[in-house]
Amino acid sequence: MRTTAVAGLDLTACTMGSAPAPTPVARAVDLLDEGWEAGVRALDAADGTGGAESAAGRWLEERQPEGIVVLSGVGAVVGRGRGSDLSPVRLEADLAAGSRRLGRIDLAWLRGADAETTLEDTLQPLAGAIESGRLRGWGAGDADVWALEALLGEADRLGLPAPAFVRIRLNLLERDRLRDLASLAAGAGVAILAGAPLGAGRLTGRHVAAEESAADAMRFGAPRDVEIDPALDALVALRDLARDLDTSLEGLALAWLLATEAVASTVVTPRAKADWDAVHQALAQPIDAETVERVESLLP
Template identity: 30%
Template sequence: MVALGTTGLDVFPLSLGGNVFGWTSDQETSFRVLDEFLDGGGNFIDTADAYSQWAPGNVGGESETILGEWLTSRGVRDRIVLATKVSALSTAKGLSAGTIERAVEDSLRRLQTDVIDLYWAHYDDADTPLEETVAAFDRLVRAGKVRALGASNFTADRLEQALKIADSTGTARYLALQPHYNLVERGIEDDLLPLAQRYGLATVPYYALASGFLTGKYRADGSAGSGGDSPRAGAARKYLDGRGRAVLPALDEVAAETGASVTAVSLAWLRTRPTVVAPIASARVPEQVADLLAGARLELTPAQAQRLTDASA
């Protein structure tokens, strides 16, 4: 386990994404995925109240509900670092004090727990004063409903404003950053990563595998391995551009050298980046979990990490 920045939480260096629970994975399959992750040494699970409201027939909260049923049926709440989010659910939109107060109670109920270990602001809310949001989150921490706070999908400017408000008022502040970051999406290196370094934020990147592209399934010759017709296939194939075509051969080379999968190498590269503690990746079926666990344990040499960095520049 590794320290999640200054949150006081110790986590496995990979977070299992819960976005597929109740979407491409039904409850039974989700339970098997979660069992596999826990049995393999994982303890850090990421979900959101909005997962998976985009799926036909869903209203949101499906992932939290499945996760809560699993935690209770297995009796393992004390072994899990549990993260969820607020602001994107259609019935709990934004970061006003009232929305946060209602949303946390709904998430606690669905998750069948009395405390959320890491509570993320899923998206920034420009219509609510940052002071109001910061104060609302602080009240949750003081009430013992939330242990630590994080910010996702913020610009560097807005995030720094929120951090300064919290520091100046002596209230709980964001201690973690959840950005879109992987080998083919490196835009945060110009502003958000330096900000995370300055403020001591732990970075937990989402879309760590670029919607499956960095598993090596999708190739320029049109071939696609298992999952090639999955709901995320279109999003993955968009990376078959100049950068993507350069990254895949480099991944193949490092995978051959290490004996690991392309998936594991992609995750291991992220873990070499400044402030990154635990990339987020999801598994639709339990058979996919082994590669995620391997990615949390694989140590690249500096030369291998640099080769990937250069290929994706």
């Protein structure tokens, strides 16, 4: 599996996330074992600062895996016009809690943006953690090109460590942010991590089959409270292409991300053992540039 250097660490092309509740912790630990066996050497413990026992924390404690890169989100989404709490007090508390629960955090990513805390106040605790060796690098979560540019500019002005990566929602149905970010990120040496690679379930064969059935039923007058997925035609075409390539829609969606040069790593969070099948397919059946063009030509 290819790797990309991020803050001096080798980040594998896939990063595994630990399945959240209601998946039982013991089952989620088994799913992380599956990722390790597949060669994944990065773990995004998005819940690493929470209060309940996490699968990521138990897996790290029990397995003591060598060479694993540990990522965790810091800051809290609070809403009410503020967005997230990225204050120094909050970040220091989250870094301490994450290190206590996970053993360490190598790469921390900010959960959103804070409309009340200055960028300088947000960057200072991250810089302090890097200087003290508690952290290797940090990144921005769900940042657009303007947010990343602001973070890079402020870090440069203050002489503090710049973001090493940006973690965004990215999949075949949500590609606009990649087009905006790719050039800036490449020029600044910022790696791009793709979250939500299956579009919250829309890029799955199960979803497409259900939407097809619902559309057929509605043509015969069956009522439905929600609209049919507006991308259904494209999803059907993608599924048919996947079948031609002897893979699944999920496998093709992941393979597209793995073949996208601008993407350093894709965060996959299987909730059942069978969900790893798509990851195995994508790793075993990489797609070439011609297939990438065919895939993208089917999309609106």
